[in-house]
Amino acid sequence: MLNKMKKGMSVLLTLALVLSQMTMVTAAASDYENHWANANIEKWMDLGIIKGYPSGAFMPEASITRAEFVTVINNIFQLEEKTDVTFSDVKTTDWFEDAVLKASTAGIVSGHNNRFRPDDRITRQEAAIVLTNAFQLTGTEAAAYSTYTDASDVATWAATQMSVLVEKGYMQGRSNNELAPMSNLTRAEAVTLLSNIAGELITEPGEVTGMTYEGNLVVSSTGVILKDTTIKGNLYIAQGVADGEVDLDNVKVQGELVAFGGGENTITLTNTEVGTLRVIKHNGKIRILAIGNTKVDKVDMHSGGKLQEDGSLTGNGFGNVEIYTVRPGETLTLEGDFEALTVNTPVKNLVVSEGSVGTLTIMKNAEGSELNISSTGNVGNLVLSGSTTVTGTGTITKAVVNVNGSTMTMTPTETTVSKDVEVEVGGETVTEDDNTATTLHQVAAVAVADQPHLQQP
Known part of the structure; x- marks a missing residue:
């Protein structure tokens, strides 16, 4: 039994999609009611830990940016350490600056040519790299994703990480038996991936x-x-x-x-x-x-x-x-x-x-x-x-x-x-x-x- 100090600890209390354009709303979202990710979205919407847009919509099929995704990871692990590492496209005035630099210090993310591309939509295979780094995930199969019809689209630099997520059942394919590694990750997919991997969280x-x-x-x-x-x-x-x-x-x-x-x-x-x-x-x-x-x-x-x-x-x-x-x-x-x-x-x-x-x-x-x-x-x-x-x-x-x-x-x-x-x-x-x-x-x-x-x- 959980004691009274842990009310709600058995759920992912800090899985908050903190997006720069979002604000806290009280209107009930209705655009995910019949969505395949309804259960995950509704659970955290009811807890007030993920929030929709001012209109009341959640927009489960909208893409999530690299900065937004990294902020979610930061919320889960409550990253503490931050070095002087910088990116040319991440300014001290940016709302995501703290989360990006902490994730970089932790070895969860890295840039290219001193750029992080915070506003770019994160692809499914990019998300796989972030997640395997954050959760230190390893697998035993060389190419668990090979059964998907578009397996050849998986980039060499993401092959190991995609294989791990597929092998462990954390990442599922889309329609027509496609894994869609180069497609943008949706908000519903982000919530589901993090739910599958993080499991539950104790924050108090x-x-x-x-x-x-x-x-x-x-x-x-x-x-x-x-x-x-x-x-x-x-x-x-x-x-x-x-x-x-x-x-x-x-x-x-x-x-x-x-x-x-x-x-x-x-x-x-x-x-x-x-x-x-x-x-x-x-x-x-x-x-x-x-x-x-x-x-x-x-x-x-x-x-x-x-x-x-x-x-x-x-x-x-x-x-x-x-x-x-x-x-x-x-x-x-x-x-x-x-x-x-x-x-x-x-x-x-x-x-x-x-x-x-x-x-x-x-x-x-x-x-x-x-x-x-x-x-x-x-x-x-x-x-x-x-x-x-x-x-x-x-x-x-x-x-x-x-x-x-x-x-x-x-x-x-x-x-x-x-x-x-x-x-x-x-x-x-x-x-x-x-x-x-x-x-x-x-x-x-x-x-x-x-x-x-x-x-x-």
Whole structure:
């Protein structure tokens, strides 16, 4: 049951088509009464969160502009971050300037030749790109849209995104089995697409208990507690949470948990099951805390942050962790017992502050990384296929070094250095001739590190 603080939270409260030429009206729209999108339009019209024109009409078949569509996305995610990026055709006096720049900062939209074309009608395939960027959608089929008669009209630059929306059933074709990728997106289609993808939205603090969400759920407010809840789609912690807190207690997320927002105090997972956690916090200042019987199968880090396992953890905690992006100045900290960590990009501030990492692999394309292992940290197997500086007073049980240019201030219990490779260990140069041990485990680790096709993507 929803408590009284969440009245109306189970619907998409902020799906507002904020158009520059629209004003708030009280007259009932009648031009969508027999329209195929009537249910979606009527639901939000009744709530007063989408509005018609002054005449009272909604005009469901009218096209929506790029600026208008981006404003809707901004309303859903309550985007916070805005850099100094500018477009020559977006002025500070334009009503859409704030939304466009925030969406650009979030990587949701991009311009061409420093132009955004805000007043152009957005096409269906352009909208597909915006939506897949905003909701971090991925698919498994290369061309799910191929059954449509006009499949060849899908542009190469939009093929992946169109395939994702069709595969997941978010985008349907028009008449005559046509997908119409180059046609302008209508207002009715925009409402329906966003309804299909966003699912439901929580915009106010409070507790939600005993709910089952059949699709996706977007949380855009701090102070939200989800308890005894199942989300069959994805759960999005939106930028609107900012540096606030969201608590999940006995929650099952069958899709992905995508954290755009949340601060250093904290997104808390208590007795919670998550398939994949994806962290994309703009400034990297976010903490994800696992408590009790919590299990997260996989973690994809696209920003800095802190993954922390509470001392009372009884579940598996965080599973395999993959690091894909950490911006300059951001820190990624691990505190707990982690099975495996793979670094796919250079990270200047990677810290094992407490606990252990079973296998920590620095891939070749992560060359230049800097790893600090604190006095209370341990790495079981450290595989360096990209040159790395390792500091701290923690321990390394086994080190496998496959590349020149690495240094370790501490001395691992066992070290294996590949042929023609030198590494500085504890202030001394170590080569293959100085290997302290060669075990079957280490030979296997070297083989995997030297053969990318055997490694995790």
